Amino acid sequence: MKFLKKIIKWIAILFGVLVLVLYITDTDYLLKAVRTIYLTGHTTAYLEDYKKFDSQAIENGTPQPWPNHKDYNTVEETKGLKAINEANGTIAYVIIKNDSIWFENYYDGFNEDSQSNSFSMAKSYVSGLMGKAIEEGYIKSLDQPVGDFLPTFNEGLAAKMTIGHLSSMASGTTWDERYYSPLSIVTRAYFDDDLEKVMLGLKMEKEPGKSFKYSSGDTQMLAMVIEKATGKKLYDYLTESFWKPLGCENPTLWQVDSEAHDLVKAYCCIASNAKDFARFGKLYKDHGKWNGKQILDSAFVAKSLKPVYPDGDVYGYGWWLKSIEDKNFFMMRGHLGQYVIVEPNDNVIIVRLGHSKGDNTKVGHYTSDIDTYIFEAYKMLGE
Numbered sequence: 001m002k003f004l005k006k007i008i009k010w011i012a013i014l015f016g017v018l019v020l021v022l023y024i025t026d027t028d029y030l031l032k033a034v035r036t037i038y039l040t041g042h043t044t045a046y047l048e049d050y051k052k053f054d055s056q057a058i059e060n061g062t063p064q065p066w067p068n069h070k071d072y073n074t075v076e077e078t079k080g081l082k083a084i085n086e087a088n089g090t091i092a093y094v095i096i097k098n099d100s101i102w103f104e105n106y107y108d109g110f111n112e113d114s115q116s117n118s119f120s121m122a123k124s125y126v127s128g129l130m131g132k133a134i135e136e137g138y139i140k141s142l143d144q145p146v147g148d149f150l151p152t153f154n155e156g157l158a159a160k161m162t163i164g165h166l167s168s169m170a171s172g173t174t175w176d177e178r179y180y181s182p183l184s185i186v187t188r189a190y191f192d193d194d195l196e197k198v199m200l201g202l203k204m205e206k207e208p209g210k211s212f213k214y215s216s217g218d219t220q221m222l223a224m225v226i227e228k229a230t231g232k233k234l235y236d237y238l239t240e241s242f243w244k245p246l247g248c249e250n251p252t253l254w255q256v257d258s259e260a261h262d263l264v265k266a267y268c269c270i271a272s273n274a275k276d277f278a279r280f281g282k283l284y285k286d287h288g289k290w291n292g293k294q295i296l297d298s299a300f301v302a303k304s305l306k307p308v309y310p311d312g313d314v315y316g317y318g319w320w321l322k323s324i325e326d327k328n329f330f331m332m333r334g335h336l337g338q339y340v341i342v343e344p345n346d347n348v349i350i351v352r353l354g355h356s357k358g359d360n361t362k363v364g365h366y367t368s369d370i371d372t373y374i375f376e377a378y379k380m381l382g383e
Contacts, residue, residue, distance in 0.1 A: 029191040033182060036191070044179050045190060045335060047091065047116040047355060050271040055253035056235040056264070058272075064247025064291075066275055069100035077105065081376035088337060088369060089355030091116060092274040095377050096349040099282065101275070103380060108355075113250050116353055118270040119334030122254075123219045124280060125238060126266050127167045127318020129226055131300040132241045138229040139163060142317075146221065149228040152200045161208040166222040167317040168308040172208040175217030177363050179335065186216055193258035195265065199224060212312020214364030216267035219318075223266030234264045245295050246279040248272070268334070274351040281332065281340040281349050284319070305330045314366065322366065324374065336360060337369055350377045 036052040091110040095103040133139045142164030147154025178184035223234050235254045255269035288296035304317040322329045332340040337357030341350040358369045
């Protein structure tokens with residue numbers, strides 16, 4: 001018994017020393033990472049991890065349910081779609097044709113109302129809010145310096161960084177997009193309870209506006225700019241600008257770093273559902289209009305859906321771009337394969353949410369699953 005007590009005592013001492021070291025080295029965010037992710041059996045953020053973090057509500061207005069297409073769910077999933085859905089753990093697959101639900105199915109205990117993490121699909125919303133802030137006069141233009149709102153970035157190379165550079169992923173900062181490294185800044189940002197402090201510690205790596213580099217930090221910094229410019233919390237600005245006007249139907253949450261600091265994780269982490277996520281794709285498909293009302297400037301929408309840099313022809317302002325044969329898609333994309341895929345000429349929107357995209361280590365690049373979700377949808381549509 002005495003021996004067992006000694007072992008327990010030494011374990012407690014070692015744990016106490018470890019915790020002390022983490023605080024001394026400013027890596028105590030790892031305690032939260034272990035508690036919320038690793039001890040739950042996961043190696044990275046997952047679809048329902050929003051339940052483990054502080055969040056703020058995005059309020060709904062008057063719900064506007066999607067109509068069902070006259071051919072609603074009359075076609076079964078193809079063998080190829082069934083195979084990839086099973087292999088990659090799809091939880092929602094929806095095809096919207098001519099603004100009506102043509103096909104929908106849900107899996108693994110999820111349904112049409114289930115919340116799940118948007119991950120980086122949130123970046124498209126943040127870029128849209130930037131456009132709204134420009135339209136409403138809070139921000140002068142895409143060319144306004146970031147340093148006007150965040151004085152930390154008004155010297156040297158940082159002084160050349162504009163708001164447009166943040167939305168188009170060309171800030172030139174040292175942000176490191178490594179999801180599976182516990183010591184990377186993207187991991188720190190996900191778990192730290194003072195996200196602003198993390199962001200203001202970024203350094204410059206190269207001159208801004210020269211080339212595309214996928215960076216969640218750019219979107220987070222953009223959110224901070226929008227909050228400074230508008231004087232509004234980003235979750236409130238999203239509520240009034242898009243969520244209520246677009247008639248979203250279900251309760252929605254946006255993760256924040258902590259109750260004390262209340263800064264949204266803007267590069268990710270809106271907990272919603274497939275059909276409400278799809279509304280933002282429809283808004284951009286319809287040139288910023290919703291039910292005949294101009295919600296977002298059409299010129300901004302058009303600019304957002306064109307490549308900004310020659311070496312980044314897959315990205316515009318907050319939206320991914322992809323051409324397949326004679327079809328041109330734009331899309332919202334998130335970690336583990338969260339997608340809202342839009343082909344405006346065909347008036348088709350494809351939504352896929354799930355636990356994996358197959359190769360989850362591939363960040364900032366297209367993975368082959370996207371082509372499969374598109375091809376199988378078009379097979380079902382007979383187009």
